[in-house]
Amino acid sequence: MAAYYVTTPIYYVNDAPHIGHAYTTTAGDVLTRWHRQRGESVWYQTGVDEHGTKVQRAAEAAGVSPQEWCDRLVSQAWIPVLDTIDAANDGFIRTTQEQHRLGVQRFWEVVRDNGYVYQADYEGPYCVGCEEFKLPGDVVTTDDGTIMCPVHDRPVEMLSEANWFFRLSAFTEALISHYENDPSAIEPVSAHNEVMSFLRQGLRDISMSRSSVTWGIGLPWDEKQVTYVWFDALLNYITAIGYGTEPGSEQAMEFERIWPADVHLVGKDILRFHAVYWPAMLMAAGLALPRKVFAHGWLLVGGEKMSKTRLTGIAPEFIVDHFGSDAFRYYFMRAINFGHDGSFSWEDMNARYTSELANGLGNLASRGTAMVERYRNGVLPAAGPPTDAETHLQTLLLSTVERCDERMLALDFAEGIAAIREYVEAVNLYVTEQQPWALAKDDAQAERLNSVLYTIIESLRAICVLYFPVMPKAMAALWQSLGAHAALGEIADQRIQSTAQWGQMPAGTVVSKGENLFPRLADADVQS
C-alpha cells in the first residue's frame, strides 16, 4: 500500500529548538495522525541537518568537534522535543548518517551522469581573515566604495575557485508548466505566486559544492569539494526512506512505496529551496516530484517574528510544562490559520485553554460521565426512542465529521477543529436543555433519562475519535473513562469514516468519571 508521506524540514542544529520548529512538527503530526485515523498507510519524517559552516563554527566556539557538537544537541534537545510535543514520527534522519551520505553521493553521480553537473569558476568577495567567501549581505561598502569585511574590518579580495555547478537553468520552463498545470502543488496561493514570479525571471545555474568547507559530504568524483549544504539537506527526503540503497533490497522497495512525498511542510522562509531547487534536482535525477509544498507562516510574538536576539525564542517545554502537550498542539493548530502568520501570547493561550478545553470539552466529559455514575451507577443504559433533540445531534455529527475530514485533509486545521468544537458546544447545549438532573427526580422519566445519558456518552465517543489526532493523551484517557476501550477496542483503530455512525457504544458499558481532562490552571507568574 502506498504511503501518505509527510515531511518536516530537517532542522538546523546550530541551536536548540523553539516553538517555531515545534509548530511545524506539530502540524505534520496532526496531519499524519489524521490520515492514520482514516486507515491509511502513513510515513511521517523529520530530522536534523548537521552540516555546513555555521555548525562547524558553533562547534569550534564550544571547543568540540562538529560531530560531538551535533551528537550532544541532537540527543539533548532535538530528539527530546519530539516527546515534549508528543510527535509520532516514523523516521528521524540525521544528515551525518552513513545512509544519507551514500544516498547523497549516489544522487549527485546520477545527476552528473545525466549531464546536469559541470565545473566552473565561482568568483566572489573573499576575506582572508575569515578564510571564506563573503555574501552580499555580509559585507559593507565604505564611502569611497571599498568593500569591507565587517568581522575583520579590512577590505575583501575578489577571488575565484573551481566549483561544481548544477544546471538549474535547464528547468525553468519545466517548473513553470508543472506549477501552471497543478497550482495546488504549492500552497497557499500567496506562496504559489511568489514562486511563479521568481521562476518567470528565469533560473541561473547554481554552485552545488564548496572547496572551502570541510564539514559536509564529499563529492564522489572530487574529494576536495563537499556538497553545498542545501544540496545535501534537501536529499534527506529521499535518503531517509531508502533512496540509493541496493536495487531490490527491502529499503529500496520502501522507497518505491513511499516516494513521492504528499506534503513537504516548510516555513515560508525556505519555500524557494523546496519549490524550485528541490523539484529541479528531482527532475535532473529522473525522480517523481512531491505532490505539494505547503509554506506555513511565522509565529509572531508581540507582533514580530520570533527571534533569539529579541529574546522571543520560546522553548516548547516552557509552554508544555504548564499547559501540557495536548493543549500546546490544540492551541497552535486552532488559533492560527495554517499558512498565515499567527500571534502567540501567553494570555491568549491561557484564555483559550480555560474557555475551550477546561470549561468546554473537559467539563462536558466531566458532567457526562459523572451523571452516568450518579444516576445509573456507572453503567451506560440503552437509549429509548429518539426525539428531535437526539436526531438533531445525530444529523449534526454527520455534517461535523464530513466537514472536519474535508478541512483536515486540506491542512486547514483551524477549521477542522472548529467543526469539532461547535459539536462540543451543541452537546453542552443539549445537556442544559434536556436537564437530566430534573429527569432523575422523576421515576416516570427513567427511559427519557436513559436516552439523554446515552446521547451524551455516544457523542463523547465520536468527539474522542475526532480529537485523537490533535490531543492524543487526553483523548486516550477519555476513551478509557467512557469504557470505550473495553467495548470498541483501541481508540487508534477507530475510523474517521465510521465515526458519525450512531449507536456504537453498547448498553452496559462501564463508564467512570476519571481525572479532569484539562484542569483549571492557576495563573503562572510568567511573561509572554
Add this chain to the structure above:
RNA sequence: GGCGGAGUAGCUCAGCCAGGUAGAGCAAGCGGCUCAUAAUCGCUGUGUCGCCGGUUCAAGUCCGGCCUCCGCUACCA
C-alpha cells in the same frame, strides 16, 4: 522600483473569488440552571470594515489612486 500578502468591535480573527440591512470567539454586564472543572445555557452593547474617488438601485466585497506594515526580488539554515 517590481511582484505578493495584510490593514474589519477592547483583543485574536472570519467574511472579499460568485456585491444585497456589518460577523464569530474572547473579555465585560444581566438573567436562567445546578449534572459538571465557581462550570453550563440565554440575553445585551460597541465598529468612520486604512484613506480618497469611481462603477452600481446597492460596495468591507468590484475598479482606479494613495497611506502604513510585512514578505519575495538568485547561491546568507
